[in-house]
Amino acid sequence: MSLAVLKSRVLAGMQAPEVTVEVHLANGLPQFTIVGLPETEVKESKDRVRAALQNARFEFPARRITVNLAPADLPKESGRFDLPIALGILAASGQMPADDLAKYEFAGELSLSGDLRPIRGALAMTFAMHRAAGASGTQRAFILPRANADEAALVTDAAIFPADSLLQVCAHFAAADADARLAHHVAGAAPAAASHPDFADVKGQAQVKRALEVAAAGGHSVLMMGPPGTGKSMLASRFPGILPPMTDEEALESAAVQSLNGGFSISKWKARPYRAPHHTASGVALVGGGSAPRPGEISLAHRGVLFLDELPEFDRRVLEVLREPLESGHITISRAARQADYPARFQLIAAMNPCPCGYLGHPSNKCRCTPEVVARYQGKISGPLLDRIDMQIQVGALAQEDLLKQADGEPSVAIAARVGEAYALQLRRQGKGNHLLSPVDIDEHCKPDAGGEQLLRTAMTRLNWSARAYHRVLKVARTIADLAGRPTIGQAHVAEAIQYRRALREQLREQ
Known part of the structure; x- marks a missing residue:
């Protein structure tokens, strides 16, 4: 032959x-x-x-x-x-x-x-x-x-x-x-999901932890803003530990993407990916590319967390490439000779200082930045990108004497249990997480009561929200109601969701 x-x-x-x-x-x-x-x-x-x-x-x-x-x-x-x-x-x-x-x-x-x-x-x-x-x-x-x-x-x-x-x-x-002949390979017992640092290590910051719990339950993106040393990076590194457990299908999708870069290990099976690229990363590093297109950080974080620390230090053109993947959940890389499509259903957690020196609003360290400098610094994050981030929260600095008095925080296991219950409720009601709700789904599942609707309309008018921001606040309010076990979105749920949308705007207004 x-x-x-x-x-x-x-x-x-x-x-x-x-x-x-x-x-x-x-x-x-x-x-x-x-x-x-x-x-x-x-x-x-x-x-x-x-x-x-x-x-x-x-x-x-x-x-x-x-x-x-x-x-x-x-x-x-x-x-x-x-x-x-x-x-x-x-x-x-x-x-x-x-x-x-x-x-x-x-x-x-x-x-x-x-x-x-x-x-x-x-x-x-x-x-x-x-x-x-x-x-x-x-x-x-x-x-x-x-x-x-x-x-x-x-x-x-x-x-x-x-x-x-x-x-x-x-x-x-x-x-x-x-x-x-060669022996048929029998898969061993699935390894336990890799453990993440515990929220119990974080003292204080109860309001921020509450916001991250809401974000984990609904799959919402988060921007944390506060002075250096307030625990933003510490909180972000512990965030994957409170996310809902991965299904077999999600774990297989995530592992397949990581396998394309040769970075998958069997020990990471069913562990939510956590990617934290440096702020010098290029746009190609984030979304993927090359003559033979490879997945970037947003795809390697598929079904997991993409943490961008020092957000304004990223090149503005690099940040703009995140707009479409945040909406669509996938990225198409086109080259002259070929095209590649990768999933990118990641959860964005970003952190930034409020100003170049970092001490705007700090209780003890005085900020010397002028309002123009602060506005220019925060303006590095474009309005369209900021509009796509569901929650913008303020991380305040703790005085030294207050920090020493703080008890250990609540462990990740307890937070993850509440998150898991809320997420299971979403799956039973609509078959997907709240962050994936379409406008039609929002009309069906996120209708607030009369008091909540009036409060939301007032906030939309005063804060000049876009229709996208309006829908995203409704999704966050739906998640808050789910954590409370309430079938209807009440005025208190809407009020809390509104507070998670004001951090950056309030800082600029104070200046």
Whole structure:
């Protein structure tokens, strides 16, 4: 047989479309050619495959070898095609049985000695394979490096066969005895979700903790503003610990995105992502990009928290790229040659000082910034972006004597229990969190009583809110009512929601 056909997958955004690896051996001068829009990493597989076959004591055919990666218009990158190319050469040259190759998909990078090295995106590829099998009714198994086995096995009912080397894979197809074949990988017990720092460590700041509890229960974005040292970063790092537990589907989505960058660890399974990029990050770092588009921080924070500390220190053009993902929950990265779509359903937690020196409103340290300087500093955050942040809260400084008198705070477990109850109530009522409510859903589920409606209209007129701000306050009020176990939004719930929308405006007005 001079032709062998195997199946593999390529990463294209969150998708992992199927790739057919065709290997043909023909007479003529010895030559090794790879076609099908391969990038540099794929072209270099010629040398890796040649050395791996020779060091594994196979014969490298002295013939004209042509490898076609179809479809030809889909760019191919990384070393994951080493294994299927090597197996295709062995099958086409008759050194390995080819009868069962159609039952499997293959991915793996080869070392020069023939060992298999881990690859990027194993979970995304397994998930795509399993989903395609459900649509077509044809179930394939997946052979990949052992280091990726636990990650790939997170996809329920996927048949995973890990291997350590090229020789083990060849022995699997050549063995007549089932005991000599590769063993089906059995997923171990799911690890416990990673723990986060506890809210009990934070003394004082009861009002801020209450606001963060509301934000966690409804999935609302938050901007915390206050002098340095008031605990903004400390509170943000503890915020993921009070979020509702992840479902299997959410955990799989989050893990698949992180797998694309090779940053997923099985120990992080069902742990809410927490990403905190430095303020020198570029727009591409936040939303993703590159010639072969990779996910950015907003996608790596999918189903978790994106914390932006020192918000005004970010370049304004960088912050503006957050506008659309905050609304849509996904990001489309377009390049001349390709396009990639990534999920970006993250919860934004931002922190900032009220002025350049940081001490505006501090009880003991005097601020020397002029009103113009303060306005210019806070103006680095554009109105359209600020309008999309649900809650804007003031984090006040505690006097030293007051701080020493403060008792330990409430533990995260107790807060998370209340958050979980409120979130479960939202799922029973509308099938999704309050932050995902559409205008039609708001009219149905967020109608306040007469007193609340009158208060909201007055606030909208006096504070010059947009229609978007009006809807976002209603969503926050709905969450506050859910935490209280109330079916109707009352005047007290609306009043509290209004207070979470005034921090930045009040600071400017005081100046």
